[in-house]
Amino acid sequence: MMRDLRHVVIVDRSDYGKYRFPDGRPFLDPERYKVTFLTRPGRGRDVRSEDAVTVMHTDTYSEQDVLKCVPALAAGRPVDAVVSLSEWTLLPAARLREALGVPGPGWQRMLPLRDKVRMKKHFAAHGVRTPEFMTIERPGEAEDLLKRHGAVVLKPVDSMGSAGVHLVGSRSELQRLDREGLKNGCRYEAEEFIDGRLFHIDSVVDHGSAVVATASTMLDPDTVFPLGGACRSVLLDDGPERDTALAYNDQVLATLPWFSGVTHLQFFLDRAGHPVFCEIGGRPGGGGIAPAFRHRFGVSLVRAALLPQVGEAFPEFREIRPPAERSSGHVVVYPRDLGTLVSYDRVPQEEWIVQFSPLYRAGQRIVPASSWGQGIAMITVCGPNSRTVVQRLDEARQALRVAVRP
Incomplete structure (x- = not known):
């Protein structure tokens, strides 16, 4: 009789090695789990036969591209869980849970752990002190915020690792950034600088x-x-x-x-x-x-x-x-x-x-x-x-x- 394996889809952006114990055993025991490893093109080459893992490739940073995998996943063994451990894949994985109807947090719940504006609104509403902030389409919109606090920080709403962050301490610097523009394709927020x-x-x-x-x-x-x-x-x-x-x-x-x-x-x-x-x-x-x-x-x-x-x-x-x-x-x-x-x-x-x-x-x-x-x-x-x-x-x-x- 076929073993009753639980089917887990891991939405990742790199390789499978981090899902193993130091002795090489996979965290998800092949005797108990069937694993589909959804990762970016060119990744997942370290999957071994003993891992019993199926590799699928797509742009796992993109919610739309991850959702394109739903028909293939739905046609196979029913999915029991969708896993994400990366900042970049939290929301695509949440979308996938919803599309497949599997347990776990959906897109709305995960958004305050990813989108910096929704994040601050959530915690401020629960009494957590946050910097004064605002969404912006261009740096000049933060001029009043700069006047009130003397310095502001401009951040991409959905980036990480301090990429694209600007600390602005003067009106002339804000005007320069306004002329030059911010990183294309990113939504930005401005917040007071905390000393x-x-x-x-x-x-x-x-x-x-x-x-x-x-x-x-x-x-x-x-x-x-x-x-x-x-x-x-x-x-x-x-x-x-x-x-x-x-x-x-x-x-x-x-x-x-x-x-x-x-x-x-x-x-x-x-x-x-x-x-x-x-x-x-x-x-x-x-x-x-x-x-x-x-x-x-x-x-x-x-x-x-x-x-x-x-x-x-x-x-x-x-x-x-x-x-x-x-x-x-x-x-x-x-x-x-x-x-x-x-x-x-x-x-x-x-x-x-x-x-x-x-x-x-x-x-x-x-x-x-x-x-x-x-x-x-x-x-x-x-x-x-x-x-x-x-x-x-x-x-x-x-x-x-x-x-x-x-």
Whole structure:
């Protein structure tokens, strides 16, 4: 008799490797699941026969293109769940759930976790302090907002990684942007600039409550990506600041009682120490967040985000590291030189390196970064406290050497 397999469609944008345990076993056991991996053209080549996965290709960034796959999916085994773990595929996956009639959050529910305007309206309506904001079609429309606050931030409504963000501190600068125009094809919003520090909290969430959460602060701006520069993040030590961050995270998540999975929340502490909302994603954070989480708890954030979407319970989350290794941080290192990458001549090898991730391949052309994660390398480190972690981030960054052909 044919096994009663549950059919799961994963809407992704890259490859299948992140859906496996370190020993190579797939998160979704072929004895229990039939998996259709819907990904972008040229991706998914790492799927193996033992994964028992069917690969389909389309532009998974496009809701319309994903919906074109409905007839093929509907003609096969009934779909039991649709999974998405990427910012770019959250809404296409939601559309697909609705079209196939499978359980899980639909488009309207996922919109506040993707669209920055709908996002702020949702949280402001629930008593969460947000910056004053407005939708704009051109920069000049934000002139009154600039007068009230002295500085504004212009953001694409549906982008990520700080791509296309403009910090504007003068009327002349706003007029220049108005003349030049903003990025074609993007909807923009303008919001007051919050003078304060940026934090992020990464949580495993069960129906709007954090099961486990890690709180970090950014040490460098994540909106500029200078040659030879870096962007660092470090976990907060125990203390009042961390307590404030986690309490604020609880307040934000409580407005999403329907959500289970993983969230990446960004917020500011203003000069008075009060939290102000920045944005939230309904997916695992990027950079060194996932390696640090796996290092500390022994659980993949990808798996934690996947399980509730297929109706399975979370694993137990417990500290598996001694105190000397529980703190962590990561750094995105931006290239010093432009040209063609020849090789990574020297990479940090210290025992406190959790993960070194080269972001270019030999022969690739190095271009100026246009978003937060477009560095030459990503390095995650651990240590006993934030001070040691910061020292190690800087040491690792200085140790890195790459050969570039101009």
